[in-house]
Amino acid sequence: MTRAAEARIKLSALQSNLQRVKSLAPQSRVMAIIKANGYGHGMLRVAHSLVSADAFGVACLEEALSLRDAGVTQPILLLEGFYDVPQLELISRHELAIVVHQAFQVDMLEKTPIPNPVHVWLKIDTGMHRLGFAPRQVQQVYQRLQTCRNVARPLRLMSHFAESDDRSADITRSQFDSFNDTVAEFQGERSIANSAAIIAFPQSHVDWVRPGIMLYGISPFTDTTGKDEGLQTVMTLTSRLIALNYFKKGDRIGYGGVWTCPEDMPVGVIAIGYGDGYPRGVSSDTPVLINGQRLPIVGRVSMDMITVDLRNMPDARAGDIVTLWGDGLPVEEIARRAGTIPYELVCRVTQRVRFTEC
Ligand SMILES: *Cc1c(COP(=O)(O)O)cnc(C)c1O
Numbered sequence: 001m002t003r004a005a006e007a008r009i010k011l012s013a014l015q016s017n018l019q020r021v022k023s024l025a026p027q028s029r030v031m032a033i034i035k036a037n038g039y040g041h042g043m044l045r046v047a048h049s050l051v052s053a054d055a056f057g058v059a060c061l062e063e064a065l066s067l068r069d070a071g072v073t074q075p076i077l078l079l080e081g082f083y084d085v086p087q088l089e090l091i092s093r094h095e096l097a098i099v100v101h102q103a104f105q106v107d108m109l110e111k112t113p114i115p116n117p118v119h120v121w122l123k124i125d126t127g128m129h130r131l132g133f134a135p136r137q138v139q140q141v142y143q144r145l146q147t148c149r150n151v152a153r154p155l156r157l158m159s160h161f162a163e164s165d166d167r168s169a170d171i172t173r174s175q176f177d178s179f180n181d182t183v184a185e186f187q188g189e190r191s192i193a194n195s196a197a198i199i200a201f202p203q204s205h206v207d208w209v210r211p212g213i214m215l216y217g218i219s220p221f222t223d224t225t226g227k228d229e230g231l232q233t234v235m236t237l238t239s240r241l242i243a244l245n246y247f248k249k250g251d252r253i254g255y256g257g258v259w260t261c262p263e264d265m266p267v268g269v270i271a272i273g274y275g276d277g278y279p280r281g282v283s284s285d286t287p288v289l290i291n292g293q294r295l296p297i298v299g300r301v302s303m304d305m306i307t308v309d310l311r312n313m314p315d316a317r318a319g320d321i322v323t324l325w326g327d328g329l330p331v332e333e334i335a336r337r338a339g340t341i342p343y344e345l346v347c348r349v350t351q352r353v354r355f356t357e358c
Contacts, residue, residue: 004240004271005353008326009041011049013232017215018050020230024198025205031077031191033212035059040277040346041216041235042355044070050215057210061087061096068094077121080131081105085112092116092150099123099158101131106141109150117152120145121191124182126175128162135182142186155188161204164196165220172197176204196220199229218331218342225330235346236326237353239272241290241318244310253307254299259284266310267298270322275303277349278324279338286337289323290316 021030032053033039038046047056047067055075058064064076077097082088085108091098092114100106101123109118122142125132133141145151159179163169179192191208193201198209199220213219217226217234226233245267253259253267261267270288274280280301287294288308299307310316325331325345335342 002354003352005276006238007349007353007355008236009357010234011357013217013234014049016232017217021211025209028205028209029054031055031057031208031210032215033057033210036347039216040349047072064096088112089114092118106144109148114150117150119152121156121158124159126159126178127171128160138182157183157188158191161197167200213343225332233327237324238321239270241268241320242271243269256300259299268308268310268316270306270308273302273304273306276353282338289329290320
């Protein structure tokens, strides 16, 4: 017997979401962002299913190497670059592209003998203040990279938005202006748009767009769902009812006894918990879906189980399938209930959940 908890990944929805990106940004090439195990969806299955992406973006060398091991031949960009010489050697050997965002990386590129020149995206900090060179440093870094024999040409130029998920944030426009001013005098393809900018800031698409969350059918905004943005749900997380119990008015349910039965009532137990990645922080009343109907969870989320108020479903049975999020129940809504963002929920589904494809 396998564990009841299952994450079903709909590959046709992934492909449809990539098409949605292409129809929003028809002039741009697409770097599909598949870091963090494809936002928790399984990086290799996502890469194999997005064959028409022009490139992939990942966070670290291990992710890139496992793509190469699996036979992925598209360009792969390491979004955080590298931090030591052995990494640089592997990057060169496996023909990976890197983001260069620190002077020490330029030093290493200049000093290290490597087998093949490496493709470089020069990253500019236009206001995110995480990775990248300040605009005033770019001229000098560009010149150094341009003359470094370990760097493949042409160079490429990128930045990243800090608040593009807020459609009214002024900083998005000023980051874009700063990016354009900084790169104006240089040759090279440009990229700045993440999912939110792909949807809400078409001017920023330029040569390459870098969609992450929207590929997985999830809205980058807090006030819409993926469906509202023309996207299809990719991950549906389900489990099963494994017990039905009848309690008396006044009985308290689960750890801490934080929920008290307001009347005599049936309570179901679902085989999923925070050990599977279901957020412990959700508010009581967070819905699950059983036989297409929303029912509220009650009491605390435990490691392996949650409890559900079955008063509105007297005919529920052990073995019934329960949807925690996905088709019919947007993950955006569960994230809001948990005080987090859907990115975090899909990323942290744990290994003991059975992943299947459809
Ligand atoms: C993660 C990431 C993206 C994708 O962002 P989404 O909001 O998921 O679309 C794009 N660019 C960089 C540099 C990233 O780190």
